Amino acid sequence: MHELSIAEAIAHKVRERAGGRSVSAVAIRVGHFRQAVPDALQFCWTMVTDGTGLEGCRLEIEQVPATVRCLDCDTVTTLDVPILVCGSCGESNVTLLTGEEFMVVSLEILEV
Template identity: 35%
Template sequence: MHEMALTQGIVDICLQHAAGQRISTVVIEIGTLSGVVPEAVEFCFSACSSDTLAASARLEIRKIEAQGRCLDCSGVQTVERLYDPCRQCGSYALELLSGEEMRVIEIEVDD
């Protein structure tokens, strides 16, 4: 389960950012083509954050729809699966613009 390592990385970033303060909320983005399962991240987050200042943090996960641009017709579109053809011209030359990422976008700490 690669979510455990990824989530450990996220918890580390949060703890560094919080610099000794208690973390109340963590917001992360997960791209729909990242291969990361949000439910698994939630589970791993509880495991990785226990006994840290993020132990009681609320985890908010935002799913980001993947976007791709066709190299043939320049059409930008939502990509549901990797290697899907362009919806406008049928070309397979889609360049992925977003959707593979998983990142922390917001960390709130208790005052």
């Protein structure tokens, strides 16, 4: 499952950053183009963290819409489907502005 590999990647990054400290919440940013379903991602997150040091850690998902800028008419379009076309003139001469993000934004560390 696609979300499973994303969840594993997040857990890996979180462990790296936390350096053994307890983490109560993780905020991530995922671009629309990543095609990650939030519910499925939450489910996978629970699965990969269950029984580990990250068990019970909350996952906060911020979804970033996919936007493109048209090189012909300079219109910025928010894409509903992952097809790179301009919403104004229909040309595919566009550059991707956002939508491919996948990053851990912040960690909430439990002070002990």
